[in-house]
Amino acid sequence: MKVPEVRLIVVANQCSVAVEGYLTELACASENVSVELLAENRGSAGGYKTVIRNFLERTSCERLLLLDDDNELILDDVSVLSQSEVQAASAIFRPHRRIMRQIVAGYNPDILYPPQGSFLGFDVLYLVRKFFHLRFFQPNLPRSGLKEAPYSGLIIRRSVIDAVGYPSEKFFLYADDTDYTRRIVKRFGLIKIVSDASINELEQSWNSGLGSNSLLSRLRASDKSFRIYYSIRNRVNLDMNEAGKAGFPYFRYRINKAIYLSIFRVFLRAGLFSYILKAVFDGERERLGVEVNEKI
Structure with missing residues (x-):
């Protein structure tokens, strides 16, 4: 049985001198760890774009797992991540995200996401429909998937990156992950949830x-x-x-x-x-x- 290649890629967005020293030591300690220190803060879009570029150029791995520095990956067996191999993209379950809990429970994503024409998630008809659906209907659908997802916990195949490209740096910070994963969904379908692992958010994002x-x-x-x-x-x-x-x-x-x-x-x-x-x-x-x- 072929042992899969595992590489750790760390991109630091304008970190402190102490953190730079630690990351440099980490990279020197193992040939499977690469570190890129960015001189300026390029936001989440620029940071994750750099991670993805390093993945494509420095490894031959087929899948990439993205993770924020303030997120903790929780799993009993690392092999559960390989279950996402057949998917173009998957997202590790985040229990703090209500929409993930609802989709895992069997609710229809079409009810949970604001429609085309909403403004900052607000739409009068959508809110009324969602209220009555969640209040009076029991979830009964097979687990479907997400129409958008955060970067952290996202598992994407190399072929998907080849097709959709990089995150857009025009957003700089916030909603760039929404844009990126919507592009994935538009091309490859809903993002499946990996529920045998989870992400612990050590610091909840304002967004x-x-x-x-x-x-x-x-x-x-x-x-x-x-x-x-x-x-x-x-x-x-x-x-x-x-x-x-x-x-x-x-x-x-x-x-x-x-x-x-x-x-x-x-x-x-x-x-x-x-x-x-x-x-x-x-x-x-x-x-x-x-x-x-x-x-x-």
């Missing part, structure tokens, strides 16, 4: 609630920050492009945008509301990339 009914409460509890700016800007850009420039999804997007921003105006502080408006307008005008006024 993990974006697109759910917790967004308003998160914003009300927040001050201006790069997390809010990039999350809102990039998600709006995705929603706008998904809706298109004509037809029912376009008008649906405009109506949802008007309603949701009106709710923001009522419940958010004036300064924060103006800040969010800037992020919305930048997303719609394709003003992406690094925003010089937002300090990471």
